[in-house]
Amino acid sequence: MIALRLGLAQVNYTVGDLGGNTETVLARARQAVDAGAQLVMFPEMMLTGYPVEDLVLRPTFRDASRAALDELAVRLDDAGLGRTAVVVGYIDDDGRPRNASAFLLGGRVVARYFKHHLPNYGVFDERRYFAPGTDLTVVRHLGVDIALTVCEDVWQDGGPFTVAGRAGVGLVLNINSSPYERHKDDLRLPLLQRRSAEAGAPIAYVNSVAGQDELVFDGDSMVVEPDGRVVFRAPQFVEDVYVVDVPVAEAVDPAPEVTGEVMTVSRFATGVPPAPAHEPEPAPVAPRIGDEEETWLALVLGLRDYVAKNGFRSVVLGVSGGIDSAVVAAVAAEAVGGDNVYGVSLPSAYSSEHSRTDAEDLMQRLGGHFRTLPIKSIVDDYVSELSLTGVAEENVQARIRGTLLMALSNTDGHLVLATGNKSELAVGYATIYDAGSIGGFAPLKDVPKTLVWALARWRNARAAERGRTLPIPPNSIEKPPSAELSPGQLDSDSLPDYDLLDSILTRYVDADRGVEQIVDDGFDRELVHRIARMVDAAEWKRRQYPPGTKVSFKAFGRDRRLPITNRWREN
Numbered sequence: 001m002i003a004l005r006l007g008l009a010q011v012n013y014t015v016g017d018l019g020g021n022t023e024t025v026l027a028r029a030r031q032a033v034d035a036g037a038q039l040v041m042f043p044e045m046m047l048t049g050y051p052v053e054d055l056v057l058r059p060t061f062r063d064a065s066r067a068a069l070d071e072l073a074v075r076l077d078d079a080g081l082g083r084t085a086v087v088v089g090y091i092d093d094d095g096r097p098r099n100a101s102a103f104l105l106g107g108r109v110v111a112r113y114f115k116h117h118l119p120n121y122g123v124f125d126e127r128r129y130f131a132p133g134t135d136l137t138v139v140r141h142l143g144v145d146i147a148l149t150v151c152e153d154v155w156q157d158g159g160p161f162t163v164a165g166r167a168g169v170g171l172v173l174n175i176n177s178s179p180y181e182r183h184k185d186d187l188r189l190p191l192l193q194r195r196s197a198e199a200g201a202p203i204a205y206v207n208s209v210a211g212q213d214e215l216v217f218d219g220d221s222m223v224v225e226p227d228g229r230v231v232f233r234a235p236q237f238v239e240d241v242y243v244v245d246v247p248v249a250e251a252v253d254p255a256p257e258v259t260g261e262v263m264t265v266s267r268f269a270t271g272v273p274p275a276p277a278h279e280p281e282p283a284p285v286a287p288r289i290g291d292e293e294e295t296w297l298a299l300v301l302g303l304r305d306y307v308a309k310n311g312f313r314s315v316v317l318g319v320s321g322g323i324d325s326a327v328v329a330a331v332a333a334e335a336v337g338g339d340n341v342y343g344v345s346l347p348s349a350y351s352s353e354h355s356r357t358d359a360e361d362l363m364q365r366l367g368g369h370f371r372t373l374p375i376k377s378i379v380d381d382y383v384s385e386l387s388l389t390g391v392a393e394e395n396v397q398a399r400i401r402g403t404l405l406m407a408l409s410n411t412d413g414h415l416v417l418a419t420g421n422k423s424e425l426a427v428g429y430a431t432i433y434d435a436g437s438i439g440g441f442a443p444l445k446d447v448p449k450t451l452v453w454a455l456a457r458w459r460n461a462r463a464a465e466r467g468r469t470l471p472i473p474p475n476s477i478e479k480p481p482s483a484e485l486s487p488g489q490l491d492s493d494s495l496p497d498y499d500l501l502d503s504i505l506t507r508y509v510d511a512d513r514g515v516e517q518i519v520d521d522g523f524d525r526e527l528v529h530r531i532a533r534m535v536d537a538a539e540w541k542r543r544q545y546p547p548g549t550k551v552s553f554k555a556f557g558r559d560r561r562l563p564i565t566n567r568w569r570e571n
Contacts, residue, residue, distance in 0.1 A: 003245045003280040004171065007032025007040035010219040010234050010242065012210040014309050015049030016061075019067040022047060024078060025088060026074060028241050033084050035243040038142060039273060041173050043217075044089040044151045047072070050177035050212065056097050056129040061308060065091040069102055069109065077107030085141055085270070087148065089175050096131035100537060101148045101175055103139050103268070111268040113137035113148035116155040123179060123215060123550065123558040126152070135266040136163045138255075143274030144170040145267075147199070147252040151176040152254035154195050154205070154357055163263045164199040165484075168256040170249040172199050176207040180218035180298050181553055182291060185236060188220060193228040200226055202246050202415060209239045211305025214446075214550045214558055216298045223283070232283035237297040245280035249276065292458035295451065295551050298329070299443050302549030304335035306441050316414035318401050318435030319343035319370070321358030325419040325435075326476040327456050328443050329362055332417060333471065338367030342414055345372045346401040346435065348379055361473045375400050398434030405435055418442035418546050423449040425556060426505050428538025429495060437545055445548025446555040448505065449498040453477060496527060504531050508555045515570040532570050540564045 009028045013021045032040040047068045048061075055061045066178025069090045072399055076082055085105045092100035092112060100114040118126035137148045147164040152442055154161070154174050164172050172195075178188075188205070196203045203224050208217040223231040223244050250437040258265045289297075304427030307315065315332050319325045325343075332341045343363040345356055356372070363370035376398065382388060382396045409416045425445060430437050442525045444452060456477050460470040495501055504523060507513040508531065515532050519525045542556050543564060554560050 001247045002143065002250055002274060002277055003247050004142060005036050005038045005278075006204050006223070006244050006246055007035065007037030008204065008206040008221045008223075008232075008234065008242045008244060009040055009042045010206060010209055010221045011042065011239050012047075012305070013043070013046055013049045013208060015052055015212055016055065017049065018047055018064055020050060022068055022072050022075070025086070026075060026081075028313055029076060029081050029084070029086055030079065031241045032243060035241070037084060037241075037243050039085040039087065040147075040241070041087040041175055041204060042089065043206055044101075044175045044177040045091065046088050046175075046208075047090040048294075049210075050208070051123075051215070052091070053125075056091060057315065059093070062091055062093040062097055066093060067466055073104045073109055074107050076104060082106050087173055087175065089150065089177075097129055098133065099126065099130045099150060101137075101150050101173075103137070103141075103148065104389055105141070105270050105272075110270055111137050111139050111148070111266075113150070115150035116151060116159045116263060117152040119152045119155070122554070124152075129328040134263055136160050136167065136263045138164075138167055138169055138265055138267050138268070139227055139229065140251050140269040142272055143250050144248050145255065146170070147172045147201075149174045151178060154191060154203070159262060161195045162197045163258060163261045163265060164201065166256065166258045166261060167265045168252060169199065169201050170251060171246065172196070172203045174199055174203055174205045176205060176208050179215045179550065181297060182551055185218070185220050185288065185294070189222070189224070189230065192222065192224045196224045197228070202226065202231065202248060204246060209237055209301070211302040211309075211549070213306070214302075214547050216302045216549055216551075218294075218298065230285050233285045234284040235300055239397050242283070244283040245278075247280060250274065276295060290458075292304050292454055293462075295447070296455055296459060298551050299331045299447070299549055300335045303441065303443050306547075307336050310415070310440075312413070312415040314340040314342060314410050314412070314414045315417050316405060316412070317417040317419055317439075318346055318405055319359040320345070320419075320435075321355035321362070321473075321476060323452055323456060323476050324444060325359070326362050326472045327459075328417055328419045330367055330370065330456075330459060330471045331443050333366040333368060335458060339369075341366060341368035342408070342412075343368055344405065344408065345370070346375050346404060347372065348375050348397045358473050358476050362476065365469050365471050365473065373404055375404070390422060395431045395434075398431035398436075401435040402433045402438035406438060409439075413441045418445070418548075420444065420545075421449050421452050422446050422552070422556070423498060423502055423505060425542055426509055426538070427501070427534040428541050430541065432541050432544060437541070439546050442546045442548035444556075445545065446551050448502045449533055450517045451504045479558050496531075501531065504528055505535070508532055508535060509560065510552060529570070536566070536569060539566070
């Protein structure tokens with residue numbers, strides 16, 4: 001056995017910014033080489049960003065990706081890094097678009113690999129864009145046969161890892177842009193352990209840390225041995241280059257022949273002989289973090305990258321004194337800094353005094369900006385002019401708030417943040433175009449109400465442990481939720497207790513279970529039918545909702561796509 005010193009570049013990228021992404025590869029490759037890395041691996045589609053969606057369909061974009069790869073190889077060599085191998089993801093085109101990985105050395109592209117397993121579920125549409133690869137690329141470098149694979153290849157049985165085991169490789173590289181969802185980090189390790197045993201070789205798995213529209217990539221890069229031992233594991237949501245010594249088997253001659261498999265083996269050689277042996281240094285294995293912290297960090301990264309990558313510097317939101325706007329404001333303060341968060345209280349005739357004081361208290365705790373814009377006179381004008389009553393009167397209050405926030409966005413250049421949560425969005429308990437649903441980004445779009453409370457309590461507890469000011473007013477956490485659009489109004493007037501509601505929604509929305517299946521779990525039949533009807537009738541509202549960070553198994557939008565015009569109803 002010998003040891004290769006690998007650099008795992010757990011880094012960020014921006015979709016479409018081929019120049020900026022190339023600069024990131026150059027800078028991070030330099031960091032890895034300075035730390036002694038012999039091979040540096042970067043995430044899936046590093047040069048183009050991921051996912052690029054219909055940009056793949058443009059020949060000009062595919063050509064630019066290939067040109068960027070060739071330029072990168074030359075620039076690495078010009079920068080004195082050409083003697084260190086770099087493996088990087090990009091989009092290729094050999095007559096059909098390919099999700100590809102390239103092995104760069106000495107100023108040239110030594111070998112290419114095309115992703116074999118193309119995911120076409122959840123947020124993925126890769127069969128729409130790419131053709132699958134049919135060859136397993138194996139590169140002999142530094143005396144080791146190294147197999148290249150990409151992301152989904154590790155999630156499916158058969159294919160590259162079975163073939164790698166038959167081909168006698170000493171190391172498998174797996175580059176990823178694997179989106180975050182709650183508890184997904186618990187699935188990756190046993191999966192990689194199975195694949196490493198299947199290949200009979202260590203797997204080096206690298207993932208990006210980035211926010212891209214609704215998706216967040218959480219890192220969690222690692223190296224796993226065939227016996228299941230974890231050589232290294234990176235922390236989630238932390239950008240860095242991690243240098244790891246990986247014990248690997250030397251290549252043998254002649255290399256094993258592989259026949260009768262779904263993939264053929266394409267072998268390449270760099271001609272670089274084994275490096276002098278060195279004593280492997282132990283690498284850290286990052287501890288796992290709790291569910292609330294993991295979700296919080298995903299929300300912060302998702303908002304931070306959305307703001308920065310879309311050219312904003314500040315955000316504005318309506319702060320009502322309630323739990324949802326409080327959590328959104330706290331996430332925003334952590335993502336872009338409190339001084340870049342503008343909270344606006346928009347009281348109507350029905351707004352309680354504690355709502356106003358809790359909103360101001362929140363912004364003081366976060367170090368943000370606070371202002372009050374009373375809407376009573378504007379509402380009175382609407383109501384009297386149109387003779388509005390009932391729900392129409394309630395909704396006009398909400399929509400005036402949304403209109404004023406958009407006006408502030410136009411005036412001051414802020415990104416408006418919607419404050420609604422997944423539970424409300426699921427059942428349509430939101431006024432379309434109001435402060436909870438209007439704007440450019442909705443941080444809590446995929447966060448159920450019960451989890452909103454859990455996040456608030458966790459965030460305050462963390463602040464208390466560190467002797468810092470609690471970011472969220474305790475009163476905002478403890479008081480009953482209310483839209484305050486009519487006298488004494490509470491959410492419980494229209495909805496069941498949120499613990500009960502979220503239990504039903506998890507089954508109906510996330511798990512796609514039928515009404516009778518949910519009833520069999522012990523829920524009241526009439527209530528389940530009512531909730532299902534509310535969910536089904538609200539699809540038109542969800543289509544008009546801003547994007548928001550995906551944290552669950554099934555998020556509205558990219559994950560869950562249903563027709564608006566739809567007469568199917570359960571029973």
